Amino acid sequence: xxxxxxxxxxxxxxxxxxxxxxxxxxxxxxxxxxxxxxxxxxxxxxxxxxxxxxxxxxxxxxxxxxxxxxxxxxxxxxxxxxxxxxxxxxxxxxxxxxxxxxxxxxxxxxxxxxxxxxxxxxxxxxxxxxxxxxxxxxxxxxxxxxxxxxxxxxxxxxxxxxxxxxxxxxxxxxxxxxxxxxxxxxxxxxxxxxxxxxxxxxxxxxxxxxxxxxxxxxxxxxxxxxxxxxxxxxxxxxxxxxxxxxxxxxxxxxxxxxxxxxxxxxxxxxxxxxxxxxxxxxxxx
Numbered sequence: 001x002x003x004x005x006x007x008x009x010x011x012x013x014x015x016x017x018x019x020x021x022x023x024x025x026x027x028x029x030x031x032x033x034x035x036x037x038x039x040x041x042x043x044x045x046x047x048x049x050x051x052x053x054x055x056x057x058x059x060x061x062x063x064x065x066x067x068x069x070x071x072x073x074x075x076x077x078x079x080x081x082x083x084x085x086x087x088x089x090x091x092x093x094x095x096x097x098x099x100x101x102x103x104x105x106x107x108x109x110x111x112x113x114x115x116x117x118x119x120x121x122x123x124x125x126x127x128x129x130x131x132x133x134x135x136x137x138x139x140x141x142x143x144x145x146x147x148x149x150x151x152x153x154x155x156x157x158x159x160x161x162x163x164x165x166x167x168x169x170x171x172x173x174x175x176x177x178x179x180x181x182x183x184x185x186x187x188x189x190x191x192x193x194x195x196x197x198x199x200x201x202x203x204x205x206x207x208x209x210x211x212x213x214x215x216x217x218x219x220x221x222x223x224x225x226x227x228x229x230x231x232x233x234x235x236x237x238x239x240x241x242x243x244x245x246x247x248x249x250x251x252x253x254x255x256x257x258x259x260x261x262x263x264x265x266x267x268x269x270x271x272x273x274x275x276x277x278x279x280x281x282x283x284x285x
Contacts (some may be wrong), residue, residue, distance in 0.1 A: 005138065010062060010090065011055035011097075017264055018041075021177065022144050023050045024270030025170040028277055029151030029163065032227050042154045045104045046147065052104075056097040057123045057143065063090050064127035065194075072188040079268040084175040098123075111153040119146045136201035137182070142167075143172030162226035169219035172212045177266040179209055180251055183259040206251060213244045220273065229280050234274015243269045 008014050026046055030038040037043075062069065062080045069081035079085040098120055105116045122143035129136040149159040152208040175197060182189065182198035183205060187195055201208045217237060224233050243265070251264040 003223060006084045007093065009285070010059055010077055010079045012058045013055065017267060018054045019051055021174075021270060022054050022147065023047070024267070024274050025145060025148040025173075026050055026151060026165070027274050029148035030155065030228070031274070031277045031281055032166070032223075033152040033163075034211055034281075036278075038151075038155055041107065041271070042151075045107060046151060046154070048104055049101050050147070052077050052101040053119065053123060056094050056101070057126070059090050059097070059105035060124055061096040061127040063087055063094070068192045068194060072185055072192065072194075074185060074188075094115040101197050108154045109157055111157060111159075115146070115150045119150065122146055130195050131257075132195075134195040135197060136195065137175045137178040137197045138171060140178055141171030144174050145170030160226075161276055165219050165223040167224060169216045169223065172216040172219065173266070173270070175212045176209050176216065176247075177263050179205060179212075180247070180259050180263040180266075182264075183254060184252065184256045205254070206248060209251070210248060213241075213248075217241055217244075229277065232280040233276045236273050236279075239276075240269045240272045243272060 012018055015023060030043060030046060034042075034285050062078050065075070066080045066087060069075040069078050075081070080087060080090050101114060102120075106111055106201045122139065126136060126139040126143050129139045148167045152159045152163045179197045179201065182196035185194075186196070186198045188194075189199060197208075198205055217240070220237055221234070223229075224237070247262040247265060247269075250265070252258075
């Protein structure tokens with residue numbers, strides 16, 4: 001494996017699902033805050049920031065898991081745990097990516113800059129939470145959802161109450177798809193002592209995932225009312241709900257491949273909600 005391939009694997013640029021799962025709620029926030037297409041500079045900064053911070057998050061995650069990844073079949077070949085990339089080298093790359101992201105944020109307003117420190121803190125904290133709590137997915141959701149208050153701050157200079165409804169919906173959604181993801185590794189995680197909601201929920205995993213799916217949709221309905229979104233948005237939520245039911249069907253047997261497929265397919269759910277928002281704002285414009 002050459003150095004470039006190792007860095008691509010370390011940052012998961014060869015697996016863009018994480019970028020997409022972070023991108024969709026970011027775009028929800030930007031389009032609602034701007035009542036349509038956001039300013040081009042803001043849009044470019046946030047899209048670049050999504051790629052940079054997701055990549056940085058993958059690095060710090062692998063750094064935190066470097067001693068256990070070799071014991072999990074799906075992660076045994078990751079660059080740090082195999083020694084292809086040293087821990088020091090990984091931390092250096094993490095710092096470079098975060099620094100570039102921060103330089104981009106400096107082109108925005110003061111409130112957005114202040115909120116960006118929270119984004120970095122959450123990105124660093126999340127990977128270590130699986131050592132101390134069975135709820136690391138909540139911290140992942142907070143990290144992924146933090147782009148929403150930042151989006152409102154960048155567009156309008158303020159973070160309204162409705163933005164926190166979107167933020168909380170994103171946390172619920174992250175618990176949904178990352179529990180599906182954790183169901184893939186549940187047996188290996190139990191052996192090495194990694195904690196997750198999949199382990200915590202046990203045989204009630206599907207039912208509790210369903211409750212979080214419902215909570216997410218209800219929060220998005222309340223957000224729609226708060227921001228006076230129209231029927232295109234609610235149609236998007238209906239379609240997204242059908243997609244969520246399909247995910248429940250996929251994980252019905254808790255088969256690892258199907259659970260991973262459900263995790264990947266959540267990208268389409270997020271995109272559907274965004275299309276509803278974008279179409280609604282386009283019609284109003």
